Every structure is written in structure tokens, then in C-alpha cells.
Amino acid sequence: MNTAEKNHIGRKIGRIRELKGIKQLDLAERLGISQQTLSRIEQSETVEDEKLKEVAQALGVTKEAIENFSEDKALNIIGNTYHVDNSSAVNYGCTFNPLDKLMEVVEENKRLYKELLKAEKDKVKYLEKLLKEYKK
Incomplete structure (x- = not known):
């Protein structure tokens, strides 16, 4: 992945939205814009700071989280923190x-x-x- 792709804010917004299980239409409604407008934002390499703050708030993340988002890091965190214990049929981890x-x-x-x-x-x-x- 080249540097331009890594800094593509629109793709990061789209990926975070997908990971959070939010549909494009739902996010667009939260922002008070059309789905087509959100689609254009997700296709844009850069997004104005004010709009980025609005999108971040609607996604429930910080502006910095979007700017610094890396799918590789996210998958690495998931891979390092999710472990399946097959030693028992049910393991709820009751504390x-x-x-x-x-x-x-x-x-x-x-x-x-x-x-x-x-x-x-x-x-x-x-x-x-x-x-x-x-x-x-």
C-alpha cells in the first residue's frame, strides 16, 4: 500500500464505518446529508477538518482516530487479543x-x-x- 492510499481519509472513514457495522445510509442520516454526499466523502482523499470532526462524532470516534487509522494495526490488535479457548465447550469468563x-x-x-x-x-x-x- 503506497503512502497516498494510507492517507486516504475517505477510505479510512468508510472502513471504520464498515467495522462498526454502520450502513452508509445510516451514517448519512446521522450527519444530515444524502447517501450520495457521504459516498463522495468516502471517495475523497482529503476531508475538511470541520467535516471530519462531524463524521468522527457520528462514528463515535475521534478525528485523530480516523486520521491515524490503520487496518493492519486494527487486525493486529484483534489477532493479539482474541483467543479461543477450546478446552471447554462454554467459557463465559464469569468474574x-x-x-x-x-x-x-x-x-x-x-x-x-x-x-x-x-x-x-x-x-x-x-x-x-x-x-x-x-x-x-
């Missing part, structure tokens, strides 16, 4: 004990029930007091 979380919820429910019970008892006492005063 907490689900039973501990369940017990936390049970304890919280007990606490809330006690608070509710106390509030109901206080309400009954208050109503009994009002009833006694009414009977006098």
Missing part, C-alpha cells in the same frame, strides 16, 4: 460467583422487608392512637 450475588439480593430483600414491616407497625400504632382519640 463473580452467581450464588454470592443471589445471596446479596436475598439479604437486601430481607432488609427491605424488615423496613416495610416496621413502617406498617408504625402506621397501625398511629391509626390506633387516632382511633382512641376519636372515641374520647
Whole structure:
């Protein structure tokens, strides 16, 4: 890939859009432009800074991320960070004990029930007091 292709901002925009799973029409709508206009931007070697900032914001990346985007680097990062563990059929990598979380919820429910019970008892006492005063 020659230097001109590496610095082709429009292609970088298009590739980032594709990697993020955004259709050209969807990005165009986010930018408030037609799909044809976005297509022309993606075919342009350079893009004005202000327009590039708008596109970056619509893509959810920084302007610098677009300018410095390299598909080789992106694939290298994915290749170095994605590992398949075939030692088990299912590997969700759970970082907490689900039973501990369940017990936390049970304890919280007990606490809330006690608070509710106390509030109901206080309400009954208050109503009994009002009833006694009414009977006098």
C-alpha cells in the first residue's frame, strides 16, 4: 500500500464505518446529508477538518482516530487479543460467583422487608392512637 492510499481519509472513514457495522445510509442520516454526499466523502482523499470532526462524532470516534487509522494495526490488535479457548465447550469468563450475588439480593430483600414491616407497625400504632382519640 503506497503512502497516498494510507492517507486516504475517505477510505479510512468508510472502513471504520464498515467495522462498526454502520450502513452508509445510516451514517448519512446521522450527519444530515444524502447517501450520495457521504459516498463522495468516502471517495475523497482529503476531508475538511470541520467535516471530519462531524463524521468522527457520528462514528463515535475521534478525528485523530480516523486520521491515524490503520487496518493492519486494527487486525493486529484483534489477532493479539482474541483467543479461543477450546478446552471447554462454554467459557463465559464469569468474574463473580452467581450464588454470592443471589445471596446479596436475598439479604437486601430481607432488609427491605424488615423496613416495610416496621413502617406498617408504625402506621397501625398511629391509626390506633387516632382511633382512641376519636372515641374520647
